[in-house]
Amino acid sequence: MIAETQIAQFDSLTLDNGVTLRDITVAYETYGALNEARTNAILIEHAFTGDAHAAGIDHEGKPGWWANMIGPGKAFDTDHYFVLCANVLGGCRGTTGPSTVNPATGKPYGLAFPGITISDMVRLQKLLIDHLGIPKLLAVAGGSMGGMQVLEWAVAFPDAVEACLPIATTARHSAQQIAFNETGRQAIMGDPDFQNGNYYGGALPARGLSVARMVGHITYMSDESMREKFGRRLRDRQDFSYGMDVDFEVESYLRYRGNQFVGRFDANSYLYITKAMDYFDLASGFPSLAVALERARSRFLVISFTSDWLYPSYQSQEIVNALRSRNHDVTYCELSSNYGHDAFLVDVGEQTEIVRGFLARCVREFRSLEAVR
Amino acid sequence: MIAETQIAQFDSLTLDNGVTLRDITVAYETYGALNEARTNAILIEHAFTGDAHAAGIDHEGKPGWWANMIGPGKAFDTDHYFVLCANVLGGCRGTTGPSTVNPATGKPYGLAFPGITISDMVRLQKLLIDHLGIPKLLAVAGGSMGGMQVLEWAVAFPDAVEACLPIATTARHSAQQIAFNETGRQAIMGDPDFQNGNYYGGALPARGLSVARMVGHITYMSDESMREKFGRRLRDRQDFSYGMDVDFEVESYLRYRGNQFVGRFDANSYLYITKAMDYFDLASGFPSLAVALERARSRFLVISFTSDWLYPSYQSQEIVNALRSRNHDVTYCELSSNYGHDAFLVDVGEQTEIVRGFLARCVREFRSLEAVR
Numbered sequence: 018m019i020a021e022t023q024i025a026q027f028d029s030l031t032l033d034n035g036v037t038l039r040d041i042t043v044a045y046e047t048y049g050a051l052n053e054a055r056t057n058a059i060l061i062e063h064a065f066t067g068d069a070h071a072a073g074i075d076h077e078g079k080p081g082w083w084a085n086m087i088g089p090g091k092a093f094d095t096d097h098y099f100v101l102c103a104n105v106l107g108g109c110r111g112t113t114g115p116s117t118v119n120p121a122t123g124k125p126y127g128l129a130f131p132g133i134t135i136s137d138m139v140r141l142q143k144l145l146i147d148h149l150g151i152p153k154l155l156a157v158a159g160g161s162m163g164g165m166q167v168l169e170w171a172v173a174f175p176d177a178v179e180a181c182l183p184i185a186t187t188a189r190h191s192a193q194q195i196a197f198n199e200t201g202r203q204a205i206m207g208d209p210d211f212q213n214g215n216y217y218g219g220a221l222p223a224r225g226l227s228v229a230r231m232v233g234h235i236t237y238m239s240d241e242s243m244r245e246k247f248g249r250r251l252r253d254r255q256d257f258s259y260g261m262d263v264d265f266e267v268e269s270y271l272r273y274r275g276n277q278f279v280g281r282f283d284a285n286s287y288l289y290i291t292k293a294m295d296y297f298d299l300a301s302g303f304p305s306l307a308v309a310l311e312r313a314r315s316r317f318l319v320i321s322f323t324s325d326w327l328y329p330s331y332q333s334q335e336i337v338n339a340l341r342s343r344n345h346d347v348t349y350c351e352l353s354s355n356y357g358h359d360a361f362l363v364d365v366g367e368q369t370e371i372v373r374g375f376l377a378r379c380v381r382e383f384r385s386l387e388a389v390r
Numbered sequence: 391m392i393a394e395t396q397i398a399q400f401d402s403l404t405l406d407n408g409v410t411l412r413d414i415t416v417a418y419e420t421y422g423a424l425n426e427a428r429t430n431a432i433l434i435e436h437a438f439t440g441d442a443h444a445a446g447i448d449h450e451g452k453p454g455w456w457a458n459m460i461g462p463g464k465a466f467d468t469d470h471y472f473v474l475c476a477n478v479l480g481g482c483r484g485t486t487g488p489s490t491v492n493p494a495t496g497k498p499y500g501l502a503f504p505g506i507t508i509s510d511m512v513r514l515q516k517l518l519i520d521h522l523g524i525p526k527l528l529a530v531a532g533g534s535m536g537g538m539q540v541l542e543w544a545v546a547f548p549d550a551v552e553a554c555l556p557i558a559t560t561a562r563h564s565a566q567q568i569a570f571n572e573t574g575r576q577a578i579m580g581d582p583d584f585q586n587g588n589y590y591g592g593a594l595p596a597r598g599l600s601v602a603r604m605v606g607h608i609t610y611m612s613d614e615s616m617r618e619k620f621g622r623r624l625r626d627r628q629d630f631s632y633g634m635d636v637d638f639e640v641e642s643y644l645r646y647r648g649n650q651f652v653g654r655f656d657a658n659s660y661l662y663i664t665k666a667m668d669y670f671d672l673a674s675g676f677p678s679l680a681v682a683l684e685r686a687r688s689r690f691l692v693i694s695f696t697s698d699w700l701y702p703s704y705q706s707q708e709i710v711n712a713l714r715s716r717n718h719d720v721t722y723c724e725l726s727s728n729y730g731h732d733a734f735l736v737d738v739g740e741q742t743e744i745v746r747g748f749l750a751r752c753v754r755e756f757r758s759l760e761a762v763r
Binding site: 034128131132189190191192193195196197199200202203204206207208209224225227228231232234235238240243244246247248249257258259260261264265266267268271272275288292295296298326329 | 563
């Protein structure tokens, strides 16, 4: 199926920092059909550098980032569900972000873009869901930063979501997670081409953004998956260079992925979205995570992966324990995988079975908004 | 005790890459006294960014990097042992490296410095040991890259070392370890001030070197030690900046440590020494690590730390298993610590007891070079 990116426009959104953002565009894609009762909609949340193109193939033939999970007969079965995915606020793939032209100045926002949060992203998605005429989502699902948005949906709009699937995620960014993000930000802001964020139309802060992405890639893989994929294999050579050239396959791979990223992602979006992740703490303003989750009304399927050291299983278990302490309907699966944090994207065999079964139960037991009220 | 850095000069050293390096300076410090039989010398190997100042305090009052382990009554007891430590080849703290003036050109080597290996570092140390008239070392000890040098000593000069103490280290750099190093190198070489290594006398590649150090710092700590030290505490503020300022303590700490590093370490040394680590594979040229270690004649004490994810315990266990398979005298201790890779530097209580006991046995059972022959 060819996926068409669609556009929705909203007049304004008041952000957590008090600023009102105006003339907001949201890019989104949908797959499958909304049923007459409007009870089969599933919102997919993308991770940090993802976008609205979650499934199918686009006009350039590029498959969606979760095409192995979304489609006819797949975990999120588009023969039965109406699946949608929107680029997040602050992004650079169609939704308003720092690279968007500021209507007040006629120039891209750059660092004049207001600071955003995971909660802001989710409130904008709620406007989209309302705009599409969906009273209650069957499910909200996503991995990594997508999982943070799922958790935020559960507490911000408890009556609007039947089931929540936070995957390979956390209820709050840890010091180590903040530290990795800060390293990427410093690499970008230290690039002279960054020009305090006003690089549009000129040279991009390519070296800084590339280094930021290299660090990211290491954290997305596991020690073991890197050993399996690269080991100590040399790249197109029989002996060491004894210089600063590429010696090892893994060096070549990281340089390639870093450079490739520059062509598809905006450095200012990198800054704003990593800050939003770092700010995320679902328990903020509450005595505990359990109290924060008291207001949730959804069923939960929480998934983590054994080799994921960026969002380790203990962080998922904190969510599960908090939910259980408030007697929520929660299923937890720690899946065995060597792929590290990337597992939720690439190692989807077991994940597919578990999601499929969980969604089937949620369909059977769907509580309409009216029934809940 | 005030530690005095001493200097030794050597005419030449032929490196693994075939190049002969000339007019080599080695900076070293010694603590305690060499006994008449010359059987109480312990060579301490420093880690990546360490230097010869391992113990005591220098003229500015700065303690050595392992002052908690070396001194009267400490693990390496200078009342009994003659302890010495030399800055490595390629370093920037007194020993010849890329910031040294090339006698052939009258300018600093920069990237004209030849590529080096852990083996080259160790062969230069052997020249120093010969120069000091020490026929056989009681022990060679070090953590991280220091441990790699220890292992290299064991196979390169098996008759010249009674005991080897490789700590928090590996017999070969993994793809993940290479990847982290490559990220740092790209950060440095991507800095426009790097000027292809010819930055001496001009602006330093400070931003790149600082980012490289930030990445390093994250890998030296553990998730848990970062949580304990910083958590999500904000830095001198009550609410988020919603901009790109420092919000969290951990961001402030990393920026500070990154900037501080620029003042004490040379970017070209960073490149050369990380390459030497990445090249390190003790089993290279042998059918297996066990075969490589067959030639060793030392006793071994191998130490790793539970929370060290940069040099995880399994890498120490590979060394131990290879040694045991060849019936070597080996003791292995996995010490419980939350401090991550930094544990060998900062969490030295148990380490002290274990090293002290091991060294006492090595003194009792010391096999003189003559006795071995």
